[in-house]
Amino acid sequence: MNVLIIGGGGFIGQKLARRLAQKGELRGKPITRLRLADLSAPPVIDAPFPVETLACDISDRASVDAAVTAEDEVIYHLAAVVSAHAEADLDAGLQVNLFGVYNVLERCRALQSNPVLVFTSSLAVFGGEVPDPIEDWTALNPQSSYGAQKAMGEFLVNDYSRRGLIRGRGFRLPTIAVRPGKPNRAASSFMSSIIREPLNGEEAICPVAPDFLHYYLSPKRCVENLIRGTELEQEQLGQNVCMTMPGQTRTIGQMIDAMTAVAGPEPAKLIRWEEQPEIQRIVSTWRFDYRPEKALALGLEADASFEENVRFYLEEDK
Numbered sequence: 603m604n605v606l607i608i609g610g611g612g613f614i615g616q617k618l619a620r621r622l623a624q625k626g627e628l629r630g631k632p633i634t635r636l637r638l639a640d641l642s643a644p645p646v647i648d649a650p651f652p653v654e655t656l657a658c659d660i661s662d663r664a665s666v667d668a669a670v671t672a673e674d675e676v677i678y679h680l681a682a683v684v685s686a687h688a689e690a691d692l693d694a695g696l697q698v699n700l701f702g703v704y705n706v707l708e709r710c711r712a713l714q715s716n717p718v719l720v721f722t723s724s725l726a727v728f729g730g731e732v733p734d735p736i737e738d739w740t741a742l743n744p745q746s747s748y749g750a751q752k753a754m755g756e757f758l759v760n761d762y763s764r765r766g767l768i769r770g771r772g773f774r775l776p777t778i779a780v781r782p783g784k785p786n787r788a789a790s791s792f793m794s795s796i797i798r799e800p801l802n803g804e805e806a807i808c809p810v811a812p813d814f815l816h817y818y819l820s821p822k823r824c825v826e827n828l829i830r831g832t833e834l835e836q837e838q839l840g841q842n843v844c845m846t847m848p849g850q851t852r853t854i855g856q857m858i859d860a861m862t863a864v865a866g867p868e869p870a871k872l873i874r875w876e877e878q879p880e881i882q883r884i885v886s887t888w889r890f891d892y893r894p895e896k897a898l899a900l901g902l903e904a905d906a907s908f909e910e911n912v913r914f915y916l917e918e919d920k
């Protein structure tokens with residue numbers, strides 16, 4: 603089984619690669635080669651099988667043609683320009699989040715290799731005048747350029763799957779928290795910072811009120827769900843191969859309480875409450891009441907509590 607992770611240098615890409623190295627098999631077959639592609643060749647990881655890293659710009663068709671081969675039986679398409687970046691730079695968002703997906707799908711079409719292709723979408727595909735709760739069949743109604751580009755990606759993944767050009771499946775990731783490392787250009791970046799920085803003894807800014815509700819999943823569970831999603835047969839996915847990944851709805855206050863339950867009262871004192879209208883404008887369009895019944899029925903899971911997210915960060919990522 604040859605596996606390619608596009609966006610393999612990113613946060614989820616690297617975590618997924620390490621988990622695959624540990625697991626050693628996928629879809630019932632031993633992994634024989636793993637390739638990690640990103641804008642610049644990603645860090646190599648230790649694995650019991652050969653790991654290659656390569657530079658690939660998915661907005662460039664020739665670069666995609668060189669990176670994606672007929673031997674890649676499973677392709678994870680994780681590369682993206684994240685939300686605040688896509689909002690600030692419409693061209694960058696379109697080039698990567700729309701034409702980048704199209705280039706990869708067209709490459710698969712040209713190869714006629716029918717790979718399993720796992721696409722990471724976002725909850726930002728939902729919004730506007732759509733009633734709660736958000737069900738699997740709720741109309742996509744994005745209110746940001748990032749959400750619109752991810753929605754278009756979902757339609758492409760569905761159509762190429764329906765035509766038998768790929769065995770596609772897409773998962774709308776909840777906000778992944780606690781994300782290790784530095785803040786990024788996602789509007790949701792503060793949702794990890796307010797836990798991660800205080801746990802590291804540093805100050806963090808919270809730009810929304812404690813009662814702000816959102817939908818979360820730990821990185822560890824996200825990777826397990828992507829692998830579970832890879833294992834599914836096409837017939838199990840139904841007529842819309844893209845679905846919401848299970849998560850848990852929490853207020854900022856509940857997340858901070860969970861941090862306090864796991865790590866004591868000191869970290870919460872390092873949070874500074876400071877309104878940021880530009881961030882609030884984006885995140886207030888996001889929904890938090892999801893019913894991911896399809897993914898749950900297919901064996902994907904949410905974390906049991908936000909305490910788990912905090913513990914996973916301390917045990918695996920800090």
Ligand SMILES: NC(=O)c1ccc[n+]([C@@H]2O[C@H](COP(=O)([O-])OP(=O)(O)OC[C@H]3O[C@@H](n4cnc5c(N)ncnc54)[C@H](O)[C@@H]3O)[C@@H](O)[C@H]2O)c1
Pocket residue numbers: 608609610611612613614615639640641642658659660661679680681682683684698702722723724725774775776777778779786790
């Ligand atoms: N982390 C989250 O909370 C979250 C939530 C919803 C959806 N997602 C989606 O999950 C996927 C992975 O997210 P992540 O958190 O690992 O993000 P990330 O930013 O850490 O990783 C994305 C990777 O894509 C690469 N990339 C960007 N443009 C590229 C290009 N032109 N060619 C090749 N590679 C390019 C980046 O260099 C980066 O390494 C993305 O598709 C993202 O939209 C993430």
